[in-house]
Amino acid sequence: MKSLKENFQKAHIVIIGSGIIGKFNALELSELGFRITIIDPYEQKNSSNAALGLMMGNMYQKRRGRSWDLRRQSIELWPKWIEFLKKFNYELNIKKPLIQLTTNEEKFKKLEKFVYENNNLNLQILKRDSIIIKNISQAFQTKNIKGMISFDDGRINATSLLKTLDKYLKNKKINFVDEEIIKIRKSNNQWFSTTKNNRDIKSDIVILCNSLKAVDLIDTLSHNIKLKPVLGQAIEVSINDAEVDLLTLPKQFNINGKNIITRSKNKLIIGSTDEYSTKPEKKIFEKITNFLDRQPTWLINGRVTKKWFGIRSRPEGEPSPIMKNLEDGLIICTGFYKNGILLAPACSKWVANEIKNYFS
Ligand SMILES: Cc1cc2nc3c(=O)[nH]c(=O)nc-3n(C[C@H](O)[C@H](O)[C@H](O)COP(=O)(O)OP(=O)(O)OC[C@H]3O[C@@H](n4cnc5c(N)ncnc54)[C@H](O)[C@@H]3O)c2cc1C
Structure with a gap:
């Protein structure tokens, strides 16, 4: 047989x-x-x-x-x-941890409840006086940023x-x-x-x-x-490095639904958009960087040095x-x-x- x-x-x-x-x-x-x-x-x-x-x-x-x-x-x-x-x-890896942040009080309460009920040491609410929150608040010039850290999640x-x-x-x-x-x-x-x-x-x-x-x-x-197409755009932004050192930020994090990847002292990636179309929207910078009530000046003055998109399928x-x-x-x-x-x-x-x- x-x-x-x-x-x-x-x-x-x-x-x-x-x-x-x-x-x-x-x-x-x-x-x-x-x-x-x-x-x-x-x-x-x-x-x-x-x-x-x-x-x-x-x-x-x-x-x-x-x-x-x-x-x-x-x-x-x-x-x-x-x-x-x-x-x-041999260099392939998942870079950890991953940080999820919000400026919305209700969403933060949900995060707190989730972390509390999960009882998992690798999922924690970030303390207000933690170095991560301090650095992010300083860089983004905002006081009400809060969130959680997952030591088991990350980026490939x-x-x-x-x-x-x-x-x-x-x-x-x-x-x-x-x-x-x-x-x-x-x-x-x-x-x-x-x-x-x-x-x-x-x-x-x-x-x-x-x-x-x-x-x-x-x-x-x-x-x-x-299936319908949902186009997603991402951008690489270069900033004037005299204003902020992006290396003080975590390597990968999410603020109010936008993913941010720190590439170097003066470069970061932000993505993505959800566009119900097959053609990328042209004026994307404002839309993609509009994840806080007020953007820091270094981001407003940033230059888009790369831009790309992909078309996903949504059932x-x-x-x-x-x-x-x-x-x-x-x-x-x-x-x-x-x-x-x-x-x-x-x-x-x-x-x-x-x-x-x-x-x-
Ligand atoms: C900007 C952006 C950021 C994203 N970020 C993340 C993220 O952080 N984490 C995450 O998990 N996901 C992310 N995604 C989503 C992720 O990219 C998709 O879920 C995933 O790539 C879908 O993979 P796929 O193989 O189904 O489709 P695709 O990668 O689109 O592959 C489909 C392939 O089918 C081929 N094809 C089509 N028709 C034919 C045919 N008739 N004959 C032969 N070949 C054909 C196409 O050429 C294509 O190569 C992101 C997407 C975008 C656009």
């Missing part, structure tokens, strides 16, 4: 879309022994390349439901994957993560096809993914990881899935993300409106379990 692994080795899986979700699925499935082909013509322009890489897992305030379950599983899986991927990039550099996954996939000799898929169909228990150049790629399984475009490849009448009428077994051999894993980086390990695990069951 053939072992399960031998069965897996015979099966060919096509993954359409090579963002973080497609690449992570390829990693998980290739480690199980499957033969994988990833297909993507525009991977440099996807939303994964735009991501800031913040991973808000433990600080997520809901402690039940699907969203929390996916976060909880990802939090557990990340350390194992980082350890594994270090073989391909998304570009570095994607490059590391590429290195792994290359090392494993995973087949990569640089073409767009325009159609998929099933015939005699096999799937055929047709490229724009009219080439058919045959496989036992197809996984749709192509974000918004996934709906173009499925029969939307029998699978009622709707309509159902929660994000969409992970479904649509029919025998066809799986969809899309709609990662936010947190695609954080959730990639848990979602890939779900897909792998579906496929294991299919072959068992």
Whole structure:
């Protein structure tokens, strides 16, 4: 009798879309022994390349439901994957801690209640006289900033993560096809993914990881899935370093919903916007820096030295993300409106379990 692994080795899986979700699925499935082909013509322009890489897992305030379950599983899986991927990039890591701040009294009360009820030493309310709060208040010239610190949450550099996954996939000799898929169909228990150049790629399984475009490849009448684009922009701001030393700030933090990454003494990254469009809004600086009642002068006078965006897909009428077994051999894993980086390990695990069951 053939072992399960031998069965897996015979099966060919096509993954359409090579963002973080497609690449992570390829990693998980290739480690199980499957033969994988990833297909993507525009991977440099996807939303994964735009991501800031913040991973808000433990600080997520809901402690039940699907969203929390996916976060909880990802939090557990990340350390194992980082350890594994270090073989391909020893510098890959999750920089901790992560700080969440607010100037809204009601929101702060909720944070306090959450931290109190959680009873987790790695999640703490920042004391008013702590050095972190003092430095942030001073830099942002405001007195009413408050918040919490999570020693278990942090940030992974998304570009570095994607490059590391590429290195792994290359090392494993995973087949990569640089073409767009325009159609998929099933015939005699096999799937055929047709490229724009009219080439058919045959496989036992197809996984749709192509974000918004996934709906173009499925029969939307029998699978009622709707996705809308949500564009996110981020900027790098350079400031006059005579006014403030940004290195006194934490490496990664969030104020009133905006993520901030300190890059150097005079450079920081701020993101992102939520624009319900496929074209980036032009005058973005005011909008993205408007997270306090009054901005400090160094920020108002800052110069945008880099600007980028990504288009995410948001499910309509159902929660994000969409992970479904649509029919025998066809799986969809899309709609990662936010947190695609954080959730990639848990979602890939779900897909792998579906496929294991299919072959068992
Ligand atoms: C500015 C910004 C900041 C963000 N910050 C964070 C953060 O801090 N933390 C976090 O967890 N998440 C963050 N995100 C969200 C995160 O980037 C997304 O959730 C995640 O990248 C979604 O990954 P994906 O693989 O589903 O989609 P994508 O990365 O968009 O990949 C989809 C791929 O499918 C390909 N494709 C489409 N159609 C076809 C086709 N027909 N044939 C072949 N290939 C096709 C595309 O070329 C693309 O490469 C941020 C997003 C943005 C825009």
